[in-house]
């Protein structure tokens with residue numbers, strides 16, 4: 438981990454730069470694959486699956502037999518763990534349901550807002566270097582609570598042409614309606630345009646590597662909605678001398694092991710804490726099966742020493758991390774002051790992994806500074822708000838003249854007439 442001592446504010450953007458490629462870097466590849474999937478459909482999907490995932494599939498649809506066989510392979514204890522996580526995620530997301538909002542804005546003018554589920558949704562489940570079956574719970578549980586009718590899951594096949602049994606187990610547990618073995622840019626293209634085997638959807642959800650994330654961003658140009666750019670994982674920890682360096686090191690490594698383009702950052706007012714965490718990382722990383730990946734990610738990672746809490750908070754809000762852990766004595770200062778973060782974890786006993794799997798919050802979160810403007814996935818992500826109104830005779834008498842005056846001033850006579858024609862009958 439590179440240690441940076443009190444960087445000048447002018448250098449913050451350089452210090453806080455993400456290691457990921459940008460839309461500009463990947464755009465040409467995405468456009469090429471989109472074009473081929475649009476014109477050649479499943480033929481292009483098959484070719485790109487062979488090229489990027491190294492497998493030539495006869496069919497990429499998961500059959501019912503395949504599903505049942507896979508489910509039987511998931512050990513009973515893991516099945517129970519997945520069910521417990523699902524129940525916490527369900528509890529937190531069900532609690533996000535809102536009631537109809539109704540207001541009589543003027544006598545006789547009733548306005549209300551109701552939520553309606555997005556009918557067709559596509560869920561992307563990452564599977565390049567690790568099959569993230571926990572993401573199935575994070576996306577399919579709220580989709581089911583919201584009432585989405587068609588829930589299509591795409592995930593890249595392994596070299597032997599299968600999906601991890603845990604992905605399939607979680608998918609059937611959470612009401613996924615179709616499962617397709619396809620990943621990367623080609624999966625996003627399939628869900629955007631539709632092919633003979635992949636249904637076109639209205640909104641695409643889910644995290645992924647930089648290729649998947651850029652593909653989702655560019656898919657919006659073709660009329661599909663997306664949850665948000667949820668790319669390579671990030672974690673920023675703020676810690677002081679009261680924190681446990683071994684705990685902090687374990688949290689930083691937990692996100693570093695996701696991928697070589699993950700980024701983890703430690704911010705502290707204590708140089709000794711940064712040094713102790715750095716030593717703990719060196720020690721803990723040796724025992725990790727994904728040591729090589731974590732080491733590459735750690736090369737993108739930084740320990741930043743700052744002079745006081747106010748500077749730390751300003752720098753953190755400038756970075757806008759996906760995950761933000763607060764391990765300091767005065768935690769209220771950071772908890773109250775954080776404006777830009779996907780999800781916040783507070784105190785020594787709240788590891789980020791809890792949110793990744795089982796506490797109940799959603800782990801599909803904005804990366805690359807997008808937490809400045811986007812929320813993570815939540816129940817509302819799967820529905821739209823629709824407004825309704827009903828105006829009585831009395832109501833139109835009350836607001837009719839206002840509408841007429843405004844329409845006339847905008848030069849829109851037909852708008853005015855739609856009111857005047859009714860008001861005449863009410864005189």
Ligand SMILES: NC(=O)c1ccc[n+]([C@@H]2O[C@H](COP(=O)([O-])OP(=O)(O)OC[C@H]3O[C@@H](n4cnc5c(N)ncnc54)[C@H](O)[C@@H]3O)[C@@H](O)[C@H]2O)c1
Nearest residue numbers: 489563564565566593620621644645646667670695801802
């Ligand atoms: N932000 C979040 O909420 C969140 C949550 C979970 C995981 N993640 C991130 O998801 C990512 C998962 O990445 P992954 O790679 O393991 O799986 P993935 O499924 O996202 O990507 C694998 C696919 O990438 C494509 N690909 C690989 N190299 C390519 C290339 N050179 N050109 C074009 N396409 C290429 C292939 O089609 C492959 O199927 C990690 O970066 C992780 O940090 C983010």
Ligand SMILES: N[C@H](CO)Cc1c[nH]c[nH+]1
Nearest residue numbers: 569571572670671793800
């Ligand atoms: N930390 C990831 C979000 O950035 C989510 C995840 C899934 N499995 C493990 N972790």
Ligand SMILES: [Zn+2]
Nearest residue numbers: 670691692793
């Ligand atoms: Zn994680």
